[in-house]
Each structure stands twice: as C-alpha cells, then as structure tokens.
Amino acid sequence: MDTVKPWILMSILFAIGLISIGAGFARLDTVNQHVQSNSLPPELIDLRYVQHPVVTFIHIGSGMIFMLLAPLQFSPGIRRRIPKLHRIIGRTALVAAITTATISIWMAISFPAFGGWLTATSTYVFGSYVIVCFALAYAAARNRQIDRHKKWIIRGVIVSFGVSSIRILFIVFAVATDLQFEEFFPLAFALGFALNAVLAELVVRRRSAIR
Ligand code: HEM
Numbered sequence: 001m002d003t004v005k006p007w008i009l010m011s012i013l014f015a016i017g018l019i020s021i022g023a024g025f026a027r028l029d030t031v032n033q034h035v036q037s038n039s040l041p042p043e044l045i046d047l048r049y050v051q052h053p054v055v056t057f058i059h060i061g062s063g064m065i066f067m068l069l070a071p072l073q074f075s076p077g078i079r080r081r082i083p084k085l086h087r088i089i090g091r092t093a094l095v096a097a098i099t100t101a102t103i104s105i106w107m108a109i110s111f112p113a114f115g116g117w118l119t120a121t122s123t124y125v126f127g128s129y130v131i132v133c134f135a136l137a138y139a140a141a142r143n144r145q146i147d148r149h150k151k152w153i154i155r156g157v158i159v160s161f162g163v164s165s166i167r168i169l170f171i172v173f174a175v176a177t178d179l180q181f182e183e184f185f186p187l188a189f190a191l192g193f194a195l196n197a198v199l200a201e202l203v204v205r206r207r208s209a210i211r
Pocket residue numbers: 020021023024025027045059060062063064066067100101104105107108111112113114115119122123126127130159160163
C-alpha cells in the first residue's frame with residue numbers, strides 16, 4: 001500500500017465505502033419509515049431490521065462513521081502535520097469499527113441471520129477477526145510498534161470494507177446466476193469477506209517484501 005499514492009488510496013477507499021454508506025442510508029430510511037408509521041414491511045430482510053431498530057441503527061450508524069473516517073487515516077499530511085487529529089480520528093474510527101463488528105455478532109445471534117448458518121458463521125468469524133485486528137493495531141500503536149500497527153490496520157480496514165464487496169457480489173450473482181436474493185445473499189456475504197481477507201494478506205505480504 002505504501003507504493004500507491006495516498007490520495008489515490010483514499011479516493012478508492014471513499015468510493016468503495018460509499019457503496020455501503022448508500023445502502024446504509026437506504027436501509028435506515030426504510031426502517032425509520034416503518035417505525036414512524038408503526039407498520040411492518042413485506043420483505044423478510046427489512047422486517048427483521050424494523051423489529052430490531054436500535055441494534056440496526058447502531059450497527060449501520062457506526063459502520064457508516066467508520067467508513068467515512070477510515071480513509072482519512074491514510075493521509076500522510078494529517079499524520080505528519082496534525083498528529084493529534086490523526087489520533088482523534090483513529091480512536092473514533094476504531095471505536096466505530098469495534099462497535100459495528102460487535103453489534104453484527106449480536107445481530108446474527110438475535111435476529112436470526114438472513115441467509116442462515118453461512119451468514120451467521122461468516123459474521124462470527126469476520127466480525128471477531130475485525131475486533132482482533134483493531135485491538136492488536138491499538139496495542140501496537142500504544143507500544144510504538146508502528147509497522148505492526150500498520151499491518152493490523154490494513155487487515156482490519158480491508159476486511160471491514162468487505163461489506164462493500166458483498167454488495168458488488170449481489171449484483172454479480174443477480175446478473176450471472178438464476179439464484180434468488182435469499183439464496184445468493186449468504187454466498188455473497190461469505191465470499192465478500194473471504195476475498196477481502198485474502199486481499200489484506202496479499203497487501204501485508206507485499207509491503208513486507210518490498211521493505
Ligand atoms: C465487521 C464488519 C461487519 C460485519 C461482520 C457485518 C455484519 C452484518 C450482518 C450480520 C448484518 C445483518 C445481515 C442480515 O440481514 O441478517 C449486516 C447488515 C448490514 N450492515 Fe453490516 N457488518 C459489518 C460492517 C458493516 C459496515 C462497516 C457497514 C457500513 C455501513 C455495514 C452496513 C450494513 C448494512 C447497511 C446492513 C443492512 C443490510 C443491507 O442493507 O444489505 N456493515 N451486517
């Protein structure tokens with residue numbers, strides 16, 4: 001990642017994040033409308049969110065905050081010239097990421113997960129992995145182990161941004177297969193996170209190799 005110009009990396013992350021931020025606004029709007037009018041939506045996917053509005057708002061809200069703030073952390077300008085701001089944004093993004101990941105596990109336990117065991121298992125695995133990544137990144141920063149900190153941040157950010165890969169895969173499955181939304185949802189969910197986890201390892205290894 002150090003070989004990519006920071007502004008290009010930040011623009012790519014913003015653009016990818018916007019996919020999930022847009023989906024988040026749409027979902028929150030649907031939930032809000034049904035909660036306000038005290039009505040139930042016909043779609044099963046929406047019904048579960050309308051029945052659990054608080055966790056839905058916390059999960060999607062903290063996810064959106066994380067996706068808006070995370071790209072800023074790759075700005076060398078902010079990091080070098082305003083290190084205090086880098087730390088404030090970093091801590092806020094970290095709390096938002098851990099919140100969204102923790103709530104996602106809670107959602108998979110309490111809803112139950114749309115798409116069944118594969119969605120639930122992916123959530124337990126990747127939600128926990130994201131929490132571990134950011135906890136280790138924070139510990140490394142506190143110990144001034146900057147390279148280790150960067151590696152765990154790269155893993156945590158790329159895997160969390162898997163939520164946008166999932167939405168891109170929704171389109172691929174809808175166009176390229178005859179599967180129904182309920183059928184391809186868990187496949188896209190697991191694949192989106194897994195692909196991003198592999199991408200994160202490739203990026204971390206490449207960074208180590210060119211040092
Ligand atoms: C650790 C990362 C994350 C995990 C494991 C995760 C997991 C989940 C789970 C389990 C659901 C419910 C799926 C169902 O309907 O059963 C969900 C829904 C949702 N999540 Fe996340 N999530 C994560 C991060 C994010 C982030 C960063 C955003 C950014 C906005 C986000 C946005 C959404 C949205 C909008 C929904 C509603 C479903 C949709 O519109 O497609 N999530 N997530």
